[in-house]
Amino acid sequence: MSVLTMPLDDAILASKGLLNHASKDDLTPAINGGSVVEHEGKRYLIATDRFSIGRFELGDLDTLTGDAGRQIPYAALVWISKVVRKSLRRAAVKLDLAEGGYGLKMEWSGTGSTTEVAVSIIFDGKSERSQTFDVTPSPFPPVIRLWRPAGMTVNPLSKIALSVQSLTKIAEDVKLFEHRDGATTLNLHSGDGPTGKPAPVEYTVGTRWAAIIQPNLMVR
Numbered sequence: 001m002s003v004l005t006m007p008l009d010d011a012i013l014a015s016k017g018l019l020n021h022a023s024k025d026d027l028t029p030a031i032n033g034g035s036v037v038e039h040e041g042k043r044y045l046i047a048t049d050r051f052s053i054g055r056f057e058l059g060d061l062d063t064l065t066g067d068a069g070r071q072i073p074y075a076a077l078v079w080i081s082k083v084v085r086k087s088l089r090r091a092a093v094k095l096d097l098a099e100g101g102y103g104l105k106m107e108w109s110g111t112g113s114t115t116e117v118a119v120s121i122i123f124d125g126k127s128e129r130s131q132t133f134d135v136t137p138s139p140f141p142p143v144i145r146l147w148r149p150a151g152m153t154v155n156p157l158s159k160i161a162l163s164v165q166s167l168t169k170i171a172e173d174v175k176l177f178e179h180r181d182g183a184t185t186l187n188l189h190s191g192d193g194p195t196g197k198p199a200p201v202e203y204t205v206g207t208r209w210a211a212i213i214q215p216n217l218m219v220r
Contacts, residue, residue, distance in 0.1 A: 002066025004036060004106045006058065007097040008083070008121060011104035013176060014045050014056040015080040017209055020172050021054035022047035022074055030138035034077055038068040039144040045072070048143050052169055055144065057208040061097050070108045071140055073133040076119050080104060083121065090123055100124040113137045146212060148202070162201065166213045170203060177205035 006014075015034075023031040034047040043064060046055040058064070085091050088102065095101030100123070107118045115137065120130035162170075174186050188203040204210045 002036075002064065002068075002070050002108045004062070004064045004070070005097075005103055005122075006062040008085075008102040008104050010056075010059070010062070011080055012083055015077045017054055017056055017173060017176055018045060018047035018072075019074075019077050019081055020169055020176075021049055021052050021211065022077065023049040024074070025049075029136040030140055032136065033074040034072040035140035036064065036068050036070045036072070037140070037142075037144045039147070043068055044144065046140075046144055047077075048141070052166065052211060052213040053143050053146065054173065054209070054211040055147075057210075059208065066108070069140070070106075070117070071135050072106065072117065073135055076106075076117060076131075076133045079119060079131055079133075088121070088123075089128060093123075108135065110135075146200070147210070162213060162215060166201075169211070169213065173203075173209065173211060174205055177209040 018034040022033055026032060028050070031048050031050065034045055037044050037046050043058040043062075044055040045058065046053065048054075083104075085102075090102070093101060097103040103122045105118075105120045105122050105127075107120070108115065109118070110116055115135040116132050117135055118130055118132045120127040122128065170186070178186075186203060186205055188201060199215065201213050201215060202210065203213075
């Protein structure tokens with residue numbers, strides 16, 4: 001069994017970001033949703049549709065017991081993203097999770113084709129509402145490894161072009177995360193592409209959200 005607990009506002013925001021990058025194709029069940037992963041000593045929520053990857057870094061108030069590598073069904077992300085604070089019983093209470101305020105708990109149980117995750121909105125450790133979702137047995141691909149290692153030289157953005165769809169994803173991420181953690185700017189840079197090939201575009205918004213988008217055309 002694995003359990004992830006995080007502040008409700010963070011969970012709602014992260015879910016909206018992951019939905020912007022998660023696959024909506026039922027023919028690719030392994031990426032039809034998100035996953036909890038560990039990379040270089042940090043833990044993230046991550047999603048991909050093969051053309052882009054979005055990740056949300058878990059912070060000090062987020063606790064995970066058990067193994068990383070657990071998947072979050074698409075339907076669960078939608079359920080979380082639609083939570084409205086004013087619909088909660090104690091909507092006016094603005095306590096931090098560490099002070100007994102609202103949090104979100106995901107609890108995975110079972111193995112293989114019988115794996116499920118119970119998603120609960122909790123207040124002071126008690127569940128206010130919850131729903132259970134089936135989890136696909138297909139393993140989530142290790143796309144977290146596509147991020148450049150910390151400290152690697154950043155290449156200047158040049159000779160690349162992004163589709164309107166990709167630019168729309170970037171704009172949606174900025175809209176979600178631009179004021180999070182004091183963030184007011186979008187930082188873009190390129191990774192390391194093969195010689196003569198456009199490199200993937202990496203970008204960050206704030207301190208906890210980052211994404212990679214594949215380039216489309218070489219600008220000549």
